[in-house]
Amino acid sequence: MSGASTAEAPDRGTLSAAAATTAATTAATTAATTPATTAATTPATTLVIGLGNPVLGDDGVGWLVVGEAEARWSGAPGVAFDRLAVGGLTLMERLVGARRAILVDAVVTGLDPAGTVRLLEPGTIPGRDATHLDSPHDVTLRTALALGRTLGADLPDEIAVLTIEAERVGEFSERLTPAVAAAVPDAVARVLALLGDR
Amino acid sequence: MTRLTIDPITRLEGHGKIEIFLDPAGEVERTAFQVPELRGFERLCVGRPVEEMAVLVNRICGVCPEAHHMAAAKAADAVYGVTPPRAAVLLRELLYSAFFVADHTTHFYALSGPDFVVGPDAPVAERNLLGVLQRVGSDAGGRVIEARRRCHRVVEIIGGRAVHPCTSIPGGLTKGITPDERDEIRATADRMVDFAGFSLDLFDTLILGNPGYVELITGDVYRHETYSMGLVDPDGLVTFYDGQVRVTAPDGTRHGEYPPADYAEWIAEHVEPWTYLKFPYLRKVGWKGFVDGPDSGVYSATPLARLNVADGMATPRAQAAYERFYATLAPSDGGRKRLVHGRLAMHWARLVELMYAAERMAELVADPEIVSDKVRTPATEVVGEGVGTVEAPRGTLTHHYRTDARGVVTWVNLIVGTTNNHAPITMSIDRAARALIHGGRADQGLLNRVEMAFRAYDPCFGCATHSLPGQMPLEVTIRDAAGGVVDVRRQHC
Numbered sequence: 001m002s003g004a005s006t007a008e009a010p011d012r013g014t015l016s017a018a019a020a021t022t023a024a025t026t027a028a029t030t031a032a033t034t035p036a037t038t039a040a041t042t043p044a045t046t047l048v049i050g051l052g053n054p055v056l057g058d059d060g061v062g063w064l065v066v067g068e069a070e071a072r073w074s075g076a077p078g079v080a081f082d083r084l085a086v087g088g089l090t091l092m093e094r095l096v097g098a099r100r101a102i103l104v105d106a107v108v109t110g111l112d113p114a115g116t117v118r119l120l121e122p123g124t125i126p127g128r129d130a131t132h133l134d135s136p137h138d139v140t141l142r143t144a145l146a147l148g149r150t151l152g153a154d155l156p157d158e159i160a161v162l163t164i165e166a167e168r169v170g171e172f173s174e175r176l177t178p179a180v181a182a183a184v185p186d187a188v189a190r191v192l193a194l195l196g197d198r
Numbered sequence: 199m200t201r202l203t204i205d206p207i208t209r210l211e212g213h214g215k216i217e218i219f220l221d222p223a224g225e226v227e228r229t230a231f232q233v234p235e236l237r238g239f240e241r242l243c244v245g246r247p248v249e250e251m252a253v254l255v256n257r258i259c260g261v262c263p264e265a266h267h268m269a270a271a272k273a274a275d276a277v278y279g280v281t282p283p284r285a286a287v288l289l290r291e292l293l294y295s296a297f298f299v300a301d302h303t304t305h306f307y308a309l310s311g312p313d314f315v316v317g318p319d320a321p322v323a324e325r326n327l328l329g330v331l332q333r334v335g336s337d338a339g340g341r342v343i344e345a346r347r348r349c350h351r352v353v354e355i356i357g358g359r360a361v362h363p364c365t366s367i368p369g370g371l372t373k374g375i376t377p378d379e380r381d382e383i384r385a386t387a388d389r390m391v392d393f394a395g396f397s398l399d400l401f402d403t404l405i406l407g408n409p410g411y412v413e414l415i416t417g418d419v420y421r422h423e424t425y426s427m428g429l430v431d432p433d434g435l436v437t438f439y440d441g442q443v444r445v446t447a448p449d450g451t452r453h454g455e456y457p458p459a460d461y462a463e464w465i466a467e468h469v470e471p472w473t474y475l476k477f478p479y480l481r482k483v484g485w486k487g488f489v490d491g492p493d494s495g496v497y498s499a500t501p502l503a504r505l506n507v508a509d510g511m512a513t514p515r516a517q518a519a520y521e522r523f524y525a526t527l528a529p530s531d532g533g534r535k536r537l538v539h540g541r542l543a544m545h546w547a548r549l550v551e552l553m554y555a556a557e558r559m560a561e562l563v564a565d566p567e568i569v570s571d572k573v574r575t576p577a578t579e580v581v582g583e584g585v586g587t588v589e590a591p592r593g594t595l596t597h598h599y600r601t602d603a604r605g606v607v608t609w610v611n612l613i614v615g616t617t618n619n620h621a622p623i624t625m626s627i628d629r630a631a632r633a634l635i636h637g638g639r640a641d642q643g644l645l646n647r648v649e650m651a652f653r654a655y656d657p658c659f660g661c662a663t664h665s666l667p668g669q670m671p672l673e674v675t676i677r678d679a680a681g682g683v684v685d686v687r688r689q690h691c
Contacts (some may be wrong), residue, residue, distance in 0.1 A: 055242060055257045085257070086361060089304065089346065143326050150331070151340055172238040 045078040047098040047156070048191060051105040053085050057173040058114075058166035058180045062104040065164070065184055069191040079195060092144035092155070101156045102194050104187065106180075107163040114167035115183035117190060119160060162190055216648065218631045224638025229628035230472050231620075231652075243610045248277045248584075248601050249368050251610075255597070256362035258612075263362045264297035264353060265590035265615070268439065269597040271366035276459070276584025277601055278368040278577035285570035286370030289356050291439040292383065292562040293363065294588070296352035298438060298555035299390050301591040302501075302548045303345045305656050306397060307338070310545040313653070314405050318414070318646050325646075334400060345393050348386040352559070355379045370574035377569050384563045390556035391515070398519055398549050405546075406526065416527060419633045420541040420651060422625055423448035423490045425480055425497035427618065428504035429589050430455070435512040436504050436554060438589040444507040445480065447492050450537050453480065458587030461596055465613070466495075468621075477621045478613065488625050496625070499593035499618035500655060501547040506537045511550065513557035519550045541626055544654045548591075580605045590615035592656045616657045626651040 050066030052059045063083040070081040084094065095101050112118070148155050164187055167177040176184070221227040239258060243251065252270040256263035268290060275282060282290070312325035315333050324332075331339045350360045355375055357363025365372045375383070405411045414420070425448065429441035443461070445453040456464055466481040479485045479495035486494040497503075511517040527543055528536040538547075562568060580603055587596045593615030600609040616623075630651040634644045 053257055055254070084361070089308070089343075090361070093343070093347065140326075143328055146328055147331070147339055147343075150328070150336055151343060170237060172242040174242075 045099040046080070046102065046195065047095060047100070048079065048081045048102045048195070049091075049094070049104070050081075050083045051085070051087070051091075051103060054083070055172055055174055057168045057171055058164075058176055059106050059169045060174070061106050061164050061166065061176055061180050061184065061187075064176070065104045065162075065187040065191060068184060068188045069195075072188065072192060073195070088141060089144045089147070091141055092148050092153075095145075095156055095159070096148070096153050098156045099158075101159045102162065102191060103159065104162045104164070104191060106166040106169065108166050108169060112165045113179065114165050114177060115179035116165040117183055117187045118163050118165075119190060119194075120163065160194060162187060162194075216627060218635065220635070220638055224636065226628070226632045226635050229624065229631050231475075231624045231627055239612075240610050243599075243607050246607050248274045248599055248605050248607050251597075251599065251607065252366045253362070253364050256364075258614075262297075262301065262590050262592070262615070264294060264357070265588055265595050266597070267357070267363045267366060268294055268588045269586040269590075269595050271368075272440070272586030272588065273584040273597040273599050274366075274368045274586070276586065277581055277599055277605060278584075279579055279581040280369040280575050280577045282370035283570075283572045283575055285374060285567045286573040286575075287440075288562050288565055288568050289371055289375065289573065290366060292559060292568070293353055293356040294439050295555045295559045295562065296349040296383075296386070296390075298591060299394070299552060299559065300346050300349035300353075302552040302555065303342055303349075303393075303397070305591070306545060306548055306552070307342045309653055309656070310548075313646075313650050314411055314545065318650060334404070338396075338400070341393055341396065345390060348389060352383050352386055355383065367574065368577045372574070374571050374573045375569060380563060380569050383559070387556065387559035387563050391553070391560055394549070394553040394556040395515065397552060401546060401549055415540045415542045415546070417540070419630060419647070420626060420654070421539050422498075422541060422622055422629070423539045424494070424622055424625075425453060425483070425492075426503035426506035426537065427497050427499040427594055428507040429458075429587070429594065430508050431512060433512070434509035436508040436510075436516075436551070437512070438555070438558075440588070443587065443594065445497060446507040446537070448490070448537065448539065449492065450506075450535055454482070458596060459585040461585065461587070461598075461613070475620050476617065477624075478618055479621065488621055488628065490625070496621045497618065498622040498655075499615065500544055501551050501591070502538060502541070502544045503593075504589060505547045505550060509535075511554050513554050513561065516550055516554035516557055519553050523547065523550055541622075541654045542650070544656075548656075592616050593618045616655070619655050619657065623652050623655050623657055626654070 048066055048069060050062035050064070052062040054060035054063045066081055066083055073079065073081070080098075082094070084091065086094070107118075145155060145159075164180060164183050167180055175181075217230045219227045219229070243254065246254065251274055252267050255266040255270045258266050271290065307330060308327045311327065311330040312320075316325050316329040320329065327339070353363055354360035356365065356371075358365040358372070405415075426446045428444060429437050430444045431437040431441045434444070442455050443458055443464070444455045445464070447453050454464060464481055465478050466485070468477040468479055468485040470477065477485075478497075480497055481495070483493070483495035486496075488496065490496070505520060505523065511520045523543075523546055524530065524535065524538065527538045527540065527546075530536060580601065582603065582605075583598075583600045585596060585598045587594060589595070594613070595615050596611075596613040598611040599607055601607050627648055630647045631644070634640060634647055
């Protein structure tokens with residue numbers, strides 16, 4: 001496993017000149033007794049982010065997919081992996097400095113069977129809909145990106161969104177439902193394909 | 199009966215809806231606000247060491263994990279019967295103050311700003327943060343982003359992570375801060391005091407300078423005379439991290455003041471058949487329905503409520519803002535404080551608190567003990583039960599745990615900030631609907647105005663990563679008595 005890795009230890013990003021460096025990564029924090037310290041590494045050109053709540057059943061599938069993708073990643077430089085439970089401005093701030101972003105998120109559209117994996121059209125950012133791209137106490141990611149660009153932030157030119165249709169998201173649990181769990185390998189393969197690392 | 203449904207077309211946790219029932223004359227008969235409850239959190243907690251709770255509860259809520267972290271840390275202190283050293287308390291409160299600055303900033307500029315700066319009747323497409331910045335200048339946007347970035351950095355320095363802190367443990371913290379980190383935080387605190395002043399000035403110019411907005415804040419549509427709740431320090435001043443719970447009646451008289459651990463003696467929960475939500479009320483007053491007044495046990499716990507219960511603010515510029523707030527909205531009656539009941543005044547109250555949080559950061563970081571390495575008192579026994587209460591941005595937050603003799607969790611009870619406000623939120627929506635729906639027809643401004651009613655509370659229903667969006671996707675369907683659709687309107691969909 002290589003590439004910059006964080007598990008809920010994100011640098012919240014910055015719109016300053018130091019953005020490209022600080023947005024790259026921070027060191028992992030895995031336990032209450034080992035708080036994170038910021039680690040300076042080569043800035044990532046591609047950022048892969050799993051979104052969701054890891055203890056809310058299928059809502060955490062994005063975290064799992066990105067974790068698996070990171071484990072199978074060949075290690076070519078310029079790719080960073082992250083898992084976040086944020087949206088809106090905070091997510092935008094995290095994207096600063098990356099050239100490209102791949103977001104992996106649970107979705108409940110009710111239109112597809114549970115476990116359906118879809119890649120939204122490149123460059124299209126969903127507005128207020130079924131994903132985690134916005135937050136109840138924040139602006140939409142689309143608005144946040146517009147704000148960031150207005151303020152001169154160095155934001156990705158391309159943002160791809162990979163969604164997995166979820167089934168159970170209303171109950172705290174660290175387990176996925178079978179249909180969603182079965183979709184993880186396909187979603188991981190799609191992430192690696194997007195990275196050009198089949 | 200005609201049923202009018204406002205149904206958020208939302209996702210994941212937030213499949214809530216508002217139902218407004220009309221009488222045969224087309225006037226509002228009653229309003230029901232329904233959101234689903236996330237289940238199973240207690241089951242997730244039981245069997246875990248209580249010291250894990252401060253990290254686990256970050257996952258309850260993607261909006262205010264710092265608040266849950268602090269309440270859990272304090273409850274775990276109590277479970278182990280251990281008092282953190284002064285330096286640890288200073289650092290926890292410093293982290294918490296920075297969190298408040300970031301949270302209140304985001305709410306004011308991204309959520310309430312569109313209502314007031316852009317205007318409640320502006321086109322939906324303009325009612326967002328970008329619309330705000332078009333009116334106040336992009337410099338404000340840069341300051342908002344800077345405030346968030348700097349405060350997140352403070353949380354990261356003290357809490358170990360920028361979003362979900364992980365350093366609080368029973369008896370204190372896992373680490374202190376260095377003099378260099380102290381200096382960085384001190385610079386941030388000074389900037390945040392300036393920023394809070396800038397925000398209060400902005401409110402003065404754009405909102406208080408507009409008679410229409412002042413009427414909106416002081417008018418009857420968003421007015422409720424309920425009890426107020428909030429933590430106060432030993433001097434009776436607003437505090438976020440620790441204090442006694444004070445409850446004040448609508449006329450300003452004291453209902454009671456109690457240690458947070460006694461909450462069950464003061465608070466009871468009402469259940470309605472049409473929702474999973476529970477409605478906390480004052481046990482000693484009793485549940486009389488969704489009604490205002492001193493005989494109704496309905497209370498609110500919000501930024502406005504905190505100002506209402508307190509005797510003032512503990513820092514100078516916040517105190518000046520507090521005095522201006524009351525002098526403007528509720529001039530004192532013979533020297534006796536009168537409470538403010540206009541719910542949209544919540545946005546101004548939030549800015550008064552923003553100033554307090556920023557000034558409090560500056561005070562705390564200036565304390566010589568802030569760089570002490572004595573940040574933990576070892577825990578040597580297990581009491582087996584503990585309550586931790588803080589003021590979350592959206593209301594009084596209480597965590598209550600019981601454990602076995604090893605400190606393993608056997609039972610949990612949480613009263614989250616928004617839960618306190620379920621009844622007032624329902625009442626505010628009802629009040630807005632009654633003002634805007636007549637003869638079976640909804641006023642064109644219904645969606646915005648109903649949104650404004652509950653957005654003032656900054657509600658967080660899912661207590662999960664995401665719940666009802668701030669700009670709530672709404673679909674209003676008006677049906678005739680036979681169930682036929684006569685009108686449908688949507689926004690944010």
